[in-house]
Amino acid sequence: MNKANEIFETIVETQKKTIDTLVDTTNKFQDAMKSGNSMEKTTELYQNWWDSQMSILNNLTNKTKSEVEENLNSTKTKTEDFYKNLYEQQLDSVKKASEFNMNFFNTISNMGKNTTETNETFNAVYGQWNTLFDSWTKSLNTTFESLNKSFPNNLNSDLFQTTFNTNTLFLKLQDFYKPYFTAFKDNNFSVETMKSMFDPSQYKKITEETFSSFFKKNDLNTLIESNAKMIQDFFANQKNTSKEYQDFWNMFTSKFPHMFSNDLGKFNDVFTNVTTSYTELFAPALKLVSNTKEKENIELLISTLDKSSNYSVKLAQIQYLLYTTGQKVAEEVANHIADKAKNQDVSTTFQVFFNEWVSINEKHYTELFGTDEFSKLKAEVLTLSLEVKTNIEKQFETRIEHLPLVVKSEMNELYQTIHDLKKTIKALEIKVNLAKAENNSTTTKATVTKKQTV
Amino acid sequence: MKLNNIDILQELSANTSKIVKGIETLNEIKEVEIAITPKTLVFQDEKVKLFRYNRDSKATYKTPVLIVYALVNTYQMLDLQPDRSYIKNLLEAGLDVYLIDWGYPTKMDKYLSMDDYINGYIDNCVDFVRTENKVDKINILSICQGGTFSLIYSALHSEKIKNLVTHVTPVDFSINDGLLFKWSKEMDFKAVVAGFDGIVPGSFLNEGFEMLKPMMKFHKSSGLMNSLEDKTKLTNYLRMEKWISDSPDQAGACFLQFMEDLYQQNKLIKGELVVGEHKVNLKNLNMPVLNIYASEDHLVPPTATTPLGDYVGTKDYEVYRFEGGHIGVFVGNRSQKELAPKVANWLKDRD
Numbered sequence: 139m140n141k142a143n144e145i146f147e148t149i150v151e152t153q154k155k156t157i158d159t160l161v162d163t164t165n166k167f168q169d170a171m172k173s174g175n176s177m178e179k180t181t182e183l184y185q186n187w188w189d190s191q192m193s194i195l196n197n198l199t200n201k202t203k204s205e206v207e208e209n210l211n212s213t214k215t216k217t218e219d220f221y222k223n224l225y226e227q228q229l230d231s232v233k234k235a236s237e238f239n240m241n242f243f244n245t246i247s248n249m250g251k252n253t254t255e256t257n258e259t260f261n262a263v264y265g266q267w268n269t270l271f272d273s274w275t276k277s278l279n280t281t282f283e284s285l286n287k288s289f290p291n292n293l294n295s296d297l298f299q300t301t302f303n304t305n306t307l308f309l310k311l312q313d314f315y316k317p318y319f320t321a322f323k324d325n326n327f328s329v330e331t332m333k334s335m336f337d338p339s340q341y342k343k344i345t346e347e348t349f350s351s352f353f354k355k356n357d358l359n360t361l362i363e364s365n366a367k368m369i370q371d372f373f374a375n376q377k378n379t380s381k382e383y384q385d386f387w388n389m390f391t392s393k394f395p396h397m398f399s400n401d402l403g404k405f406n407d408v409f410t411n412v413t414t415s416y417t418e419l420f421a422p423a424l425k426l427v428s429n430t431k432e433k434e435n436i437e438l439l440i441s442t443l444d445k446s447s448n449y450s451v452k453l454a455q456i457q458y459l460l461y462t463t464g465q466k467v468a469e470e471v472a473n474h475i476a477d478k479a480k481n482q483d484v485s486t487t488f489q490v491f492f493n494e495w496v497s498i499n500e501k502h503y504t505e506l507f508g509t510d511e512f513s514k515l516k517a518e519v520l521t522l523s524l525e526v527k528t529n530i531e532k533q534f535e536t537r538i539e540h541l542p543l544v545v546k547s548e549m550n551e552l553y554q555t556i557h558d559l560k561k562t563i564k565a566l567e568i569k570v571n572l573a574k575a576e577n578n579s580t581t582t583k584a585t586v587t588k589k590q591t592v
Numbered sequence: 593m594k595l596n597n598i599d600i601l602q603e604l605s606a607n608t609s610k611i612v613k614g615i616e617t618l619n620e621i622k623e624v625e626i627a628i629t630p631k632t633l634v635f636q637d638e639k640v641k642l643f644r645y646n647r648d649s650k651a652t653y654k655t656p657v658l659i660v661y662a663l664v665n666t667y668q669m670l671d672l673q674p675d676r677s678y679i680k681n682l683l684e685a686g687l688d689v690y691l692i693d694w695g696y697p698t699k700m701d702k703y704l705s706m707d708d709y710i711n712g713y714i715d716n717c718v719d720f721v722r723t724e725n726k727v728d729k730i731n732i733l734s735i736c737q738g739g740t741f742s743l744i745y746s747a748l749h750s751e752k753i754k755n756l757v758t759h760v761t762p763v764d765f766s767i768n769d770g771l772l773f774k775w776s777k778e779m780d781f782k783a784v785v786a787g788f789d790g791i792v793p794g795s796f797l798n799e800g801f802e803m804l805k806p807m808m809k810f811h812k813s814s815g816l817m818n819s820l821e822d823k824t825k826l827t828n829y830l831r832m833e834k835w836i837s838d839s840p841d842q843a844g845a846c847f848l849q850f851m852e853d854l855y856q857q858n859k860l861i862k863g864e865l866v867v868g869e870h871k872v873n874l875k876n877l878n879m880p881v882l883n884i885y886a887s888e889d890h891l892v893p894p895t896a897t898t899p900l901g902d903y904v905g906t907k908d909y910e911v912y913r914f915e916g917g918h919i920g921v922f923v924g925n926r927s928q929k930e931l932a933p934k935v936a937n938w939l940k941d942r943d
Contacts, residue, residue, distance in 0.1 A: 293834055294618040301614060301820065304813035305607055349806070351799060488603045492814060500807040507771055507806065517778035524787025531789070546789060549699070553790075557703040564712070 307347055308492060314340050315491075318475055336468055345464035348499065352456055368439055417444055435536050442529040449522035456515050463506045470498050607817060614820030621823065624830045627668035629680050631691070635720045639695030640713045642720060645683055652686030653943050655754050656725050659691040660714060660745075662737035663842060664797060667691055669835050670735070670922055673828065678922045681932030682733075687939070690721050696840045702790030704843035706850060707868035710745050718745075718752050729754035729879075731939060736760050736892060736918075740854065743900075744867055747876040755942050757882045757935055760889055760918050762896040763903070765858045769893040771804045776855040785844040792847050794839025804890060832923070861903060874900075880908035882938050884921070884931075891918040910938070 317335045346353040420440050424433065474494060478486070506512055535545045635642035659679070661667035671679045682689050692714070697704065721730050731754050734742035739761025746753045768774050785792060802809065819825035859865035865872045881904055885897040894913075901909050912934060914921050921927055 291623070293624055293830055293837070294621060296837070297816075297826075297830060297833060298614065298618055300809065300813045301611060301816060304810060304817070305611060307810065308607060348810075351803075489814070489817075493811075496807045496810050496814065500805070503806045504771075507803070508774060513775050513778045516775060517780065521780045521783040521787075524783050527787050528783075550702070550790065553700055554703050556700065561708070 303347075307344070308488070310344055310347060311492065311495065312488065314344060315471075315475075318472065336465075336472070338465070341464055341468050342461060345460055348464075349460055352453070352460060368436070417441060431536065435533065438529055438533055438536075442526055442533070445522050445526045445529065449519060449526060452515055452519045452522060456512070456519060459506060459512060459515070460503075463502050467495075467499050467502050470502070471495055474498070610817055610820045614826075617821060617823050617826050621827055621830060624827060624834050626673065626831050626834055627671040628674070629671045629677055629683070634690075634724070635717065637713055637716050639697065639701070640717070641693040641695065642717045643691045643693060645679060645689040645691070647683060647688065651688035653688060653939065655727060655729070655731050655939070655943055656688040656690060656721055657682070657731045657733050657939070658718060658721055659689065660732055660734040660738040660742045661692065661694070662735055662739075663694055663709070663840070663846070664737060665794075665835065665839050667693060667735075668838070669919060672835065672923050673831055676923045676928060678927070678932060681928060682936065685932055685936035687936060688725075690717070692717050694840065697791060697843045698841075699789070699791055702844045705845040705868075706741075706744075709846055710741050711748065711868050711870075714741065714745050715749060718749070722752065728752070731755045731757070733757045733935065734759065734761065735922075736762070737850070740850075740860070743874065743877065744860070744865070744872050746879065747872050747874055748867070748870050750876050750878055753879050755880045755882070755939055756877070757884065757938070758897075758900070759884045760886050760892045760897065760921060761883070761900070762854075762892045764861050764896050764899040765855045766861070767893060767895045769895050770890055772800075772891055773855065773893070773896065775800075776851060779851070781848050781851040781856075785848045788844070790844035792842040792844060794841050797842070798836070798839050801891070861899070874903040875905040877904040878906050880910075880942050881906055882910050882912060882935065884912045884914055884935075886918055886921045887913055887915050888920075889918045908942075 314337070321331060321335070417440055424437065424440075471494075531546065535547060539545065630646040631643040632646060633641055634644045659667065659670070661670070671677045674680065679689060679691070694713075718730060718732075722728065729752055732742045732746065734757065736759070739758035740763065742756060742758065743761070743763065746756050765773065765776075768777075784796075788796065816826075816829060819829065853859045853865055857864075860872060860874070863871070863873055881900070883897065883900050885892075885894050887894065889897075898911055901911060914927070914931065916924050916926065921931065
């Protein structure tokens with residue numbers, strides 16, 4: 139693990155140094171512009187920056203190469219792939235950085251002597267470097283994830299994951315608000331400009347990251363499809379009922395042809411246009427079927443279909459509320475930045491901005507969570523998801539009931555019996571102890587009385 | 593620093609460095625221990641354990657104290673670390689301290705009811721402490737849901753309780769302050785208990801608690817960034833996380849009655865609550881009661897706690913306001929100097 143730390147430290151320190159030297163060079167360039175020496179200084183400044191960047195990057199590749207090679211020869215197979223991937227990713231990043239530097243050199247050496255042009259070129263450099271740094275950091279983040287498995291216990295691993303997730307959110311927010319900050323720096327600020335920069339699809343991802351429990355992927359679509367197929371098969375089989383019901387089935391078949399076809403896609407088309415519950419839809423047909431285990435199972439499947447569909451609808455409604463609240467947050471954040479710019483409040487950091495963003499989120503989402511609409515929806519979503527779960531478990535029980543296995547419902551009966559027996563025993567023990575105590579007290583009195591008479 | 597892209601880039605780059613340092617620090621922390629104040633197991637009733645805390649010197653109080661914690665999470669928060677331990681502070685104040693550890697319910701326990709917990713386990717532990725100390729009555733110190741249980745117990749068995757202290761205890765569930773109270777009114781708890789097959793997972797409760805302050809995790813981890821190199825701060829943080837993540841499952845029968853009868857129908861205050869075969873009347877609380885609440889409690893808002901005084905039978909009733917949150921009452925810096933002395937002095941005057 140120490141080896142991983144050294145490699146990481148080297149990589150991260152490299153990133154830090156490259157950024158620091160870029161910032162330092164920028165400041166020197168701006169100073170040079172102020173003093174009117176920008177033209178003479180440019181080449182010198184660039185040359186110094188180029189030399190220091192290449193020195194830093196060469197140091198990275200040489201150091202990590204020797205350490206990675208050492209580890210690749212080790213017997214710890216778990217770390218082999220990890221280091222190999224890390225090395226290859228970093229090589230790729232270094233290659234891109236070198237290409238970038240070469241392009242920049244060409245740009246600088248070919249550009250005109252105009253100060254404005256030079257300044258604009260430098261600004262473009264930041265943009266390009268930012269993109270490069272982003273992809274470099276993202277590649278590092280993937281390796282951070284795999285490093286999670288190597289902590290001494292789950293608690294430490296969970297903490298690291300939390301910190302890492304927060305850092306990922308930092309990066310996403312920075313990415314999203316980049317145009318805002320650029321406008322801030324260029325004094326090109328207005329709330330309208332801010333609003334026009336708002337990218338809903340990007341912010342949607344931030345909302346999903348923040349409230350991941352409401353956006354978990356589930357296999358309900360698979361469940362709905364498999365349930366629908368079983369129901370379809372059941373009704374298709376029912377066509378061979380006795381003659382007196384044939385008329386009804388013919389009428390039913392003509393009204394709902396898709397239910398009796400072999401085409402599951404068409405079968406599902408029935409549901410997309412149906413606004414009443416599936417239970418009500420199938421009720422007339424089910425009345426004709428005799429009460430068998432199979433019918434019970436089909437009724438359960440239909441109920442599951444109903445609940446799964448309702449669940450999907452309700453969950454989508456909750457997600458919609460979360461997205462629209464996210465939009466309100468983004469608007470308030472934009473106004474907040476605009477106010478800061480207006481008041482020329484420039485002394486802030488991204489950490490401060492992040493804390494303000496968190497507070498604004500807290501305010502809006504706490505308000506949303508306290509509404510009757512959200513409370514009801516949340517309760518409904520929870521109930522439906524648990525009812526689907528219960529139904530699936532019942533279905534599973536009916537499938538295995540012919541096997542020599544004890545099922546949940548039977549175990550529950552046993553647990554109830556054990557609980558009741560324990561309670562009865564305890565009550566009896568108390569009675570016995572009380573009786574013993576009374577008996578002892580009576581015996582003592584009798585002994586005393588006997589002694590007294592003697 | 594200006595809020596421009598290049599400076600932000602520097603800041604983010606510095607954050608990445610901090611994370612790397614954090615990896616190193618986290619790998620140095622092999623084990624995180626909490627609740628290390630020495631204690632002895634003196635009684636056990638199935639999974640429920642009764643501990644007596646070890647004392648270096650004789651207790652200066654005649655009446656022993658029994659701590660009744662909630663079923664949610666564990667008592668270990670009361671003894672989080674040596675310099676943040678309510679229990680240690682009580683011991684140093686001279687009290688003889690017992691504690692009920694509820695254990696970890698399994699499927700076998702799904703039918704345990706409020707009656708089992710209150711008239712069963714609590715009563716058995718109270719009787720044990722009374723017998724061991726040869727006293728007719730003991731003191732109860734209770735926390736949160738443990739406080740609600742203790743109020744019910746003390747109302748049904750007032751002859752066994754000398755003094756009662758409740759901390760951050762919900763009594764009036766009719767309020768809509770706080771998301772927990774609001775959300776609970778809409779939920780179908782029968783479906784919840786059935787859906788989890790009679791044992792409600794602790795993780796389900798934890799997720800719910802987390803949603804009460806939706807951005808808390810980002811506040812916490814953002815603040816943590818600056819502590820990633822500090823082994824002591826990180827260890828302290830991990831202690832709290834260890835306690836938070838240790839959330840026992842809940843016996844379905846007890847959970848269902850607690851949520852339906854109390855959170856949804858507010859039967860305790862109304863005098864309609866039946867536990868076992870007995871109706872609970874808070875007017876039977878004829879012993880001195882100290883009711884402590886936290887001013888910034890988002891889990892049990894003050895409006896849920898403070899009405900207790902209107903329903904108890906005792907004239908010796910005191911309510912005490914503590915500045916802070918639900919957990920801060922026990923683990924905050926101020927708490928170490930304030931809470932135990934307050935409780936100890938109150939009990940001394942009534943020993």
